[in-house]
Amino acid sequence: GCAAQPGSDIPTSSQPRRGGRLRVAFAGGGAQETLDPHLANLFLEASRSKAMFDKLADYGADVSIVPRLASKWEAGKGLSTWRVTLRAAAFHDGRPVRAADVLHSYARIADEKRTFRAKANLALIDLRNSRAIGDRTVEFALKRPYAEFPNVLAAFGAYIVPEGADEFSRPVGSGPFAFGSFQPGRSLLLKRFAGHWDGAPYVDELEYLIANEESARVNAVLGGQAEYAHDLTPATARTHENGGRMAVVRLSNSGMQAFAMKVDRPPFDDPQLRQAMFLLADRSQMVDSVLSGAGQPGNDLFGKDYLYYAADLPQRTPDLERATWLIDRAGAKGMRIQLDTSAAASGFIEAASVFADQARQAGLDITAKTGNKDTYWADVLNKGTICCYRSGAMPIETHISQRLLSHSTTNATKWARPEFDALYDKAVGTGDETRRRALYLDMQRTLHAEGGFLVWGFADWLLGTSPRLRGVVNAPANTLDWARFDKVWLG
């Protein structure tokens, strides 16, 4: 369900109109960027890939899986083979999308020698034993039983490219827009693809403009140079919200904001101290100060409002007294703790600053250390004790498998428990939906009680759109309807 909720004073009832060139402004990767959809990493690249290519499935607004190129999928016996049926669709050059294209695309992503982002998601597929059954059906063999296979089809960057494609200076895909022209670091011009299976876009042309500076994106919309500005700060949103020259769209629940404590080393190997941290955090103040109010408080769990989210667990509220008592018991009173932060994501520096203040009131001496923003993620993965952390939208299952299992490769909290791993294996090994839900709830209960993530909030993702632009819907970043331009129109 994608509730259409465009910016404040735009009437939602207006009829879609054909035509025009839609210009959208994103922060970009500079002159070095490429159009290879499998290399997509930045929001800009994700949105461009989505415009030119399709995945087999994608995330809905609650991060459940919605079919795209795949019209349906069904598990074989034992959940270790999956049969996926493709719908009738065509690439921009007229060739139909076939099972061979799917296999080629997945093989390319999973290539041992390469490092595409979705590679980890696809690792479960035994491609050698997977095969095409006719042009429109693919049978995937998995390395072990896996109930959440549709998550793989929707993985970030798992786009379908034509068989043999390995060079993307003039990309050909099956998405709603076809390649027009490209100036690296400046702009990408796309043209409406009339033959798109999901209905052709309303606009004739789509131009991606690159403006790294937020103020420039906003000014481009205000000055009529663009119709859509991606990623605004809350302060900017508040500035222009009521000005009438730009509509602000809030994509709620787009980003988890957290502190990641490493549970395998002092001081946070002590559950009491983690508990104290959970209790001393004043989440609503964080949301107010750091997100300028553009978000909701978190409850130390990933994926608020997503499928399988444990919404029933009690919301934590600050309890300084108990936090202080716990800190005392943990023998950490007055302890100096270094909180790693950097400009790697917006809000990190502010979050560290505000949190350090709150911790001080409970008797902890937290100092923020600003690290290099470019290598931040690698730096904090194994080093330090507590760091700022954020995550975009993904299924809760993916979050767990990538970050919270003993063998997870990006386990920033060093959460490694055999009994937790077992729960996970059970969950993805059962085809029974209710049982799976119960298992996820169990896992989340453990994490809520003593996990390493202090999830203090969920940030809204903020967009600025020109009043002319209609049809922009509220969907968390990285989901299907976010930054999707085939269903919007210029009024």
Added chain:
Amino acid sequence: MNGPDAVERPDAAERPDAAERPDAAERPDAVERPDAVERPDAAERPGSVVRASAGKGAVWLRRGLGVVLMGVPLVIALLGPWLAGAPEPRGVSFAAVAPLGTDFVGRDVWEQVLLGGRSVVSVAVLATLLAYAAGVPLGLAAALAGRSRLDEVLMRPLDLLLAVPSLLLLIMLAALFSPGPAALVLIVALIGLPEVVRISRAAALEAAGGTAMQALRLQGETWWRRAVGYAGRSMLATLVADVGVRLVGALYLVASASFLGVGLPPDASDWAVMVDRNRTGMFLQPWAVLAPALLIVALSVGLNLTFDRAVRKGGRP
């Protein structure tokens, strides 16, 4: 200006020290006037007496302007931390509450303003002083060396420093140095050093090539006295003009350095850091940017006006 007829110049009244300036550039036109030039006795003209008393108030105001502009920020910087009181709980960021609203992390801007002057003044001033303390002698040495090998030995390595993009240098230093005010002062001074050397070298060249310099050498005068006492004195006006401006450059370098993780923490109470960090809310809650920016502007304008005055008072031979 003080030809006998100069007392009639209207602007002379506004310049208390004008009577001592041999502003000869404007002088001789009087002689060329086609009609006979009458040069009346200046001492007997009542105008000169009236002028002195009438100009007094204006003169005081003008003298005061620079000092006031400079004084307010300095006083806030010095006394602010005592006036600030205990930190108040944070509010919503960029809220327009009294007196100056809140900043990007919901702190009270007025309190931040009170707290934020000390580091600005001390770090920027120290760094600038350090850059000058090292740069001016180097520049003088290079100038006095003429186009000799010493000049190359001094200047070419500094060219290297100039040629490395400062962004790279900053990131690099950020990675190497542990954050701290001392490191910050060093870094900012280091980045400013080559320019100081080049400018002081250029300013000293003329004095260095002059006869007086040779006379001083013939007197066995020490390098220090020749360079600093004579060449340094003759380029004082240039240096003062430069330092007045360079200080501000140092200030904002501190701010960008803090953003990259060098020196001050990125949420430090520091005017320059405040300007830099609160810019996202510039139109929402302008005071968070305006207040510290105005203080910095006042400080540098006041500094420049006062320096101008001091140099003018110091006079020329």
Added chain:
Amino acid sequence: MILQVDGLRAEVDGRALVDGVSFELAAGDVLALVGASGSGKTTTGLALLGEHAPGVRLSGTVRLAPGAVAYVPQHPSTVLNPVRRVGGVLREIARRRDVGEREIARRRPDAGERVLEAARQARLSVELLGRYPHQLSGGQQQRVVLAQALLLDPVLIVADEPTTGQDGLTRAEVIEEFRGLRTQGIALVLLSHDLAMVRTLADHVAVMRDGRVVESGPASDVLNAPRHDYTRRLLTTRLLPRSPEAPEPPRTAENPDGPDGRDGPDAPAVVPAGVPLIEVRGLVAGHRRAGVLREVSLSAAAGECVAVVGRSGSGKTTLARCVAGLHRPGSGTITMNGEPLPRRLPARARDVQYVFQDARASFDPYRPVSAQVARTAVRLRGASPAQAAAAARAMLDRVGLDERTTARRPAALSGGELQRAALARALLAEPKVLICDEITSGLDALMQAAILDLLDGLCRDLGLTLLLISHDPDVVARLADRVVTLENGRITAQKARPTSPSAGTTSQSARITAQGAQITSESAQ
């Protein structure tokens, strides 16, 4: 009437520098202001243009006829723009747009030609026009300033010591040019110590002393029948040639052996009167590629005074600067007592001191003169600051400068006063060799005599070796034991003992030293 001055007064802090000066000047008239060094001539001259030094207050009336007033300042180097080639400035003056009626009346042909004409009048050779001021010799700079004045087509020229840097021949030619100007109806105010020039040029003479005109009137009256005592003393003072029976140079520790006839292959023809204390051999020096000195050899014994004469631009100053260590020669040796002089300046400066031709430029404009003078004693003689100050006071006193004058910055001293201060500064180093580059050009006859007596005394009593550079044959005759003539960078003649050609006469031609009279191309190249 071109100029009418009435009750001119200049004062500093209530002290009068010039007081009650009044005179009138008609077209084509020449008024000479003569008087003691520091008597207020320059101050008066500047006041005619409505100018004054900083801190000075002017009062009184100056009335001027329409037309340009040209000014030839006493110190040319301070008025030449260091970054402009001299020819460029001359052309600029010739082209200037605010042309008076006089110019329109006779439309001048062409700026370039006018520049050439002015340069010719000022005896400035054309090659020099492409140079920067610092690339010119003292005399050449002076002629540039003169050419500038002549280009102006003025009604009045105020010329402050216009010929001090010129050799006899050029001086005579310049005086001749001034005479020519008179016939064009240009009035001239001449501020000068050069009584011979005054005699040939002036219609009226005013004698100044301590800021007041003590006597004035037609030139013939004042010069031939002076009424005031001071004028009389000024006119009667004669520089007496050094007595023929020169004393044996004193045997100092440095040359105990006396003469030993060490004539090298290129030894001068005239044997110096004693063992050479300082010896220059085969000196070659120049600026960039242009050679100035070619194989100059020269020597001087202790206590001896060797005069170096020659035309302006012949390389005298360059030679002196080489000896002093301020200019690196291309080749050649300079030895003292057979030892090469130390290359490093402070060590060398203890033995060899140089008094700059341009006294004003050689002082730091920011510090009081007395303080600068005293530093020599501190640095080179190791005196304590207090001792140095006392020594400086004593030395300044000997050259006739009182404490009040020298407590001021250089800009507030007159040209002659600075020249004396510069001499005092060099003498404080108690050097073995003193090089004097035109040090008496700005002094009145009385003061000149006193200074030369002082130097003579130092030579005789302390064995000071003097290298004297001067265009004034009287000065040379007064002091020199030997005269060396420099021409185009070569030594062309040496004479054992000059006779004063000017003794008793004032004729111009006689004042040209015989040795320097060849009319050759200016440029040293």
Added chain:
Amino acid sequence: MSLTRYALRRLLLGVVQVVAVATLVFVLTEALPGDAAVVLAGDIPDEERISRLREALELDRPAVERWAGWLAGLAGGDLGGSLVSGRPVAGVLAAGLPPTLVLAGLTLLLLVPVSVGAGVAAAVWQGGLLDRVLTTVTVGLYAIPEFALGVVLVALFAVRLGWFPPTAVGAPANLLEQPALLVLPLVVLLARPVCSISRLVRAGMIDALGSGYVAHARRLGLSLWRVRLAHALPNALAPAAQQLARTADWLLGGVIVVESVFVIPGLGTLLNDSVAARDVPVIQALCVLFAATTVAANLAADLASYRLAPAAAGTR
């Protein structure tokens, strides 16, 4: 030694300097924490992934070997390929150069008359109202960070009044085709250098105006402004010329703030991006370019200094 020979020697030294800078930068980037592989890995810094990336980018070869290879390539005019996009570095540079050249060129063109004019005016009427106003305005502008100035100007003149386009997004590759685009960036670029240079000109001018040669030039009947501009000014310019060279250097290095506020993808943005991506070949090539301009600017400034102080040029 003549100035020509001096310049030649400096140019030769310059080549050495450029290579030295490139080496230094190589060492610096090597010493920077993290390499292109780590940066490319982004927020999924899986160790295996990083080592694969490293292999793919040939970062596993020893640094010295890569350095030698790069230098050999440079000697042959080959700048290599970008680590991130694989495109030839020369092409990447060529795309970033024109906007930077346009901005820098126009800024310098305007900067000289404006700053010299302001400096001269302030000196001529020293201590007067104009002087104070000029001091206050220029120093005040200087004390406002470029970013704030840029954003305020855009908000006022582009968004509110609509006189100029707010950014250059979607502009033609050749910025000169749309001059209105350049107005605000130029104003922002000029604000600071005008201050620093005009202050230096003013200080030098005040000294020069008080000198004997200026007084004498007036006596010689040259017009007031001619004396100020042709006689006093050249003597006042030496320090300003140095500062001008620094400014030129700064401008040619690309000005990140202005480029990002107005979305002009020039060399500054390119450097910023490639440092962020640890794209060593691009960084190296940029630094060679910057070092060359720095050496050239310094040489020009030094020659100007000697021309403006001929007496000093003559010594030794």
